[in-house]
Amino acid sequence: MRLSRLRSALPQLLALALVLGVNAILFPSFFDLSFRNDRLYGPLIDVLNRGAPVMLLAIGMTLVIATKGVDLSVGATMAISGAVAATLTVAGVPIPLVILAALGVGLLCGLWNGILVAVLDIQPIIATLILMVAGRGIAQLVTSGFIVTFNDPVLFFIGSGSLLGLPMPVVIALAMAVLVVLLVRRTALGLLIEATGINRRAAALAGVDAKAVLIAAYMTSGLCAAVAGLIAAADIRGADANNAGLWLELDAILAVVIGGTSLMGGRFSIPLALVGALIIQAMNTGILLSGFPPEMNLILKAVLIALILVLQSPAMGRLTALLAAGRARETGTAAPAAAGSRKV
């Protein structure tokens, strides 16, 4: 069971290894790690640290995609939560309240999306597109369009502090991942989400409260986006309503899909979505370190994604299986298929 799960994660892990390997070729000291300012320091840590927001988004996005939906509004939600946090901090509101407000706003955004999708039955992409467009406007409304800088040690710590040798954003993202994984796997939520995503009609007839499940998924996504927004704001010590989280929804969806969760809903894996997020960030960091001219960034990304696609494709899996079987036949050992037939 354990082993089979590891085997199903193989394509993603291979892809990550591939990207890291390419990075190490382009930038030899890529794996250098040192201890500085109470924390680990080095390109690998940068990958984790910079990848934290997309990792967070990917956690919620995985659940939404598992319900056969998609959440385009996460970038905008990040902007709103950052804007709210910054504005309240500047206004002198105590920090615990600020954080609660920022997270609450995220939950509210998720609730809105969830109601549109589950109750009003609007297609997820268009339902969340509404908040994607309007949300950034709301964030700018909160900040009046300029970058609100703040000065608060707690928020600074969230952005650039460290715990157990790891940067805070990484710690928060991992904690959130563990929390959500526990939430969906230790309760029946995961099963209900998957059932709803695969066959909503059958699930509803079996007594699954599909509406509540959908709303819960979008609210989790909103919450994750709010945390990511808080981190993004804390990172630059200011809320940039115009650019915070811009286009990150695409990265998050990409991470989830690389992680093997189908956009048609159903079976999902949060850990693999995190691996997906790391693959994307490793690509970005590698490009920055490599010293190629910036005009090449997108081409490099495209080529890498294409490579990952080929590597992960089921067709490729069959091909390797075929080769393996062929080799087995050549060496005279029975092909696994034949062995199987004798057993049954």
Place this chain on the structure above:
Amino acid sequence: MPHDLLALRELTKTFAGMTALDGVDLTLRAGEIHALLGENGAGKSTLIKTLTGVYRRDGGRILLDGAEIHPADSRQAQALGIGTVYQEVNLLPNLSVAENLFLGRQPTRFGLTDGRAMRRRTAELLRAYGLAVDPAAALGQLSVAVQQLVAIIRAVDVSGKVLILDEPTASLDAAEVEMLFAAMRTLRDRGLAIVFVTHFLDQVFAVCDRATVLRNGRLVGERVIAETSRMDIVTMMLGRELGEAVHERAPARAAAGEPRVAFRRFGRRRSVEPFDLEIRPGEAVGVAGLLGSGRTETARLVFGADRADTGEAFVDGKPVRLANPRAAIRAGFGYCPEERKVEGIVGDLSVRENIVLALQARRGWARPLRMREQVRIADRFVEALDIRTTDIEKPIRLLSGGNQQKAILARWLATEPRFLILDEPTRGIDVGAHAEIVRLIERLCEDGMAMLVISSELDEITTYAGRVRVLRDRRHLGDLTGEDVSPGAIMRTIAGAGVEGTHR
């Protein structure tokens, strides 16, 4: 003289570690109807899909008219003159009836498809089969039975040499089945070879010339129908003798006590006219009627899947609101829907998860069933209902059709319902399991469950139902009880004779 039209030799197919077909031979002659028989999971559907190239075969040869063929997909098989109706209705619900019938071979004019000609020819075809359906209607809006008929008409129309029908009669009633048989005989006489998969032995003996029997993916034997007996065939399929007689009439139980569930003037506009219904503990009420008579609608209404707009419902004398399935489940209801593929199975989930789904949904998300408990429940029902699967972790969509049906039944039994609604519970279930399920229904009644069972098989209904509700044109005509619970009386009631006599 009939010659060997299609021959399968040593056909082998394995799925990840399990052998579904193990060197199977099959010979089809021109101008014969050939039954392909076997238990659920014996490999019938797999054989068909391997033959038409949907699955890549791992070994063996396929000869058509003596020449080896290698269809890579259903399309190429069609081009070779092999038309197929696969087990689940595999048509496109979003296209019109006409488009479904002519997909891939629409008539064209000046390079553009000629919609009018297509609809005209569709109307002709439908008329020939007595279907009053608008050719331009979206297929998904029609009942499963009509969809099944459309699939058959399409396959018949595209097959030039071989017609394959995988359980086509599962959702048809007697009249439609007769019509289908008439068409099959005509085609046979025209020299087609027809493969016919069914679990109804009556039908085998009614139309088939020869039969090939599979068991566990192996060929058991081939028989000429005229020279063999039912028992012989059943024994070949099961590998043992079928214990008891299948159609033994249960002693009519006098249902006693207060009603478990009661519905007063329950109805819904444009669906079913208001009706009264009471079911007592230990009572199984059968529901009979023609296609589209409103049986499925009645079941959905009673389960809260469609909301009733008039009337009230009572459980143990107390009023309940059946606003949605969840409310019904809370009240102790269970419902096995008719459309297994769209409303029953959750395809990518495992057999285990499908079985525990309803129970888990009722407990709520916060009170998960422990893994050990889930496995125990799943194992128990896999054993009790003899669900053939290599592994309870296998995605349910990979199970054979009949075994999927059993798993859905298990899903509801696991919730230990007080009132169970079954819509065509034995559809696609083999003889052995059929007897099991009939026995199961009887046992559940003995244990005091209240049941509403819809079935097109009147023989079956009369076995376990002490009372039969008859429907026509979305109206509940009334109940047949006692000696009137017989296929003949039901047929007469449906047909309109003697209604007055039984209706009270």
Place this chain on the structure above:
Amino acid sequence: MNARFLPLLVTIAVFAVAFALSAVQFPAMLSTRVVANLLTDNAFLGIVAVGMTFVILSGGIDLSVGSVIAFTGVFLAVTIRDGQHPYPMILAILVIAALFGALMGAMIHYLETPPFIVTLAGMFLARGGCYLLTTESVPIDHPAFDALKGIFWRIPGGGRLTFVAMVMLAVFALGMLVAHKTRFGTYVYALGGDRTSAELMGVPVARVTIGIYALSSLLAGVAGVVFALYTSSGYSLATVGVELDAIAAVVIGGTLLTGGVGFVAGTFVGILISGLIQTYIVFDGTLSSWWTKIAIGILLFAFITLQRGLTKRTGLAAAT
């Protein structure tokens, strides 16, 4: 009428009502100039949206179109600057675009990978291709090119039906023909309805998938040419995010993102609706940057809920 056309009729009705309301508020909206502008200004978007309709009908998605438009413009601008004649270059880029789409379609089919990632990679590649050609914005200045731009039909009342608007209308007409009157069109619907069933019924899935993405990219190429005519230049940062605008127009037009249900004609109304929202906001002219965004969101929401509500109600009534 057939129930399948209901969402389309509702969408048209919603647009008509909205246009009437806007015209009451701003009578200038009724001029032929505004109506003609609506067509001209959204011509390139309409053309890609037709391709996107096919992709979405088949149950897929194409994120690369915005970048393909930009690449087409940059390619034309650079080659014409370097002395090539526009017409052969237009032909060349259309062929390139179609091949590019076919390649994506082939990857989607043969590697069995989700269209989302494949076309996202395509989006990066085409945009990166722009940067490789040039990062600057390059004007297009060629008599043959200007000749195309010069074609228009003057409508009474000051409006002009420009060449690009005519191209868009032609593409919509052709799109409807292909969707509803060819085998390919039916195959597209079949794929979106249920891929497995379609395959079992003998739809040539590989060919159709490749064809769909080739068509989408080809139309993105046409849209790129139209955009180049519209702006007389090629710019590598042009039309960022247009794929989302196109998807939104398709979905507003009543096509289901899950595939199999929808109309090319609906997309046309979708384009008009999104154009109307923009025009309305510009006519209003009092909204700040952020209120502009919020207003777009609110109007979008209003349209969608109205459309859904009406479809549901009339749908119930029609079911009698």
Place this chain on the structure above:
Amino acid sequence: QDGMVVGFSQVGSESGWRAAETAVTRQEAEKRGIDLKFADAQQKQENQIKAIRSFVAQGVDAILLAPVVATGWDDVLEEAKEAEIPVILLDRNIETSDDDLYLTAVTSDQVHEGKVAGDYLVGQVGSKPCNVVELQGTTGSSPAIARKKGFEEAIAGHDNVKLTRSQTGDFTRTKGKEVMESFIKAENGGKDICAVYAHNDDMAVGAIQAIKEAGLKPGSDIMVVSIDAVPDIFAAMAAGEANATVELTPNMAGPAFDALEAYKKDGTEPKKWIQTESKLYTQADDPKAVMESKKGLGY
């Protein structure tokens, strides 16, 4: 005169500077009693063209255009000209075959901005060797191209000043910080970097944080030079963490309205290019005071 209706097609609100420009334009219009019709194009040329067309259809008295890109305006400006509506360009010039299509352009010289920044750096380092890393604006955007060009002109011929790394930071703080982190990793923990040149202040602010978090001192260990002069960079300068910035004034509308009013009154043709000043601010210019003075401008 009074009650003139002017349409303003703004690029969007992608940065603090942009928001300030919008705010100042509104203030200037209000001061003069002009009815400003504002249209935000969300960074899309097609939206700007649509907006101008709508302005023409509405019959405004004049149009202000802050073009998102230099090319592709001929046709729509032609339409405005046919309707006899004067168009004034703000903060960026356009490439056109016919200068008569617009009344005047109020812009800075962005190549010059880059050159001012480069000259400052060259002057500061003297003859010492200096490896500079560059944070570019959005790839393909005209300020990024021009500011790079100007800077390279300034350091050309000074062989001790070298551009060793150059990446895009998309004009944002987040990306500026991320790219700078990588540069530091790539250049021997930052020890091989003498200065960072950022195409705008926002990226510079991000870079400053990255430098600090790497344990280095921005402003001394690594010099920071940037462009725009938004308030936050003055705060950094006051703290000694940034060295210089080149001002790009958000008040483009003031001169534009002046020219427009003169033109409307008696047909005075303004100059074709009204160039705004590209003033260099350093730590010596009392950054705190400058910051205060900019507070009211809507940054």
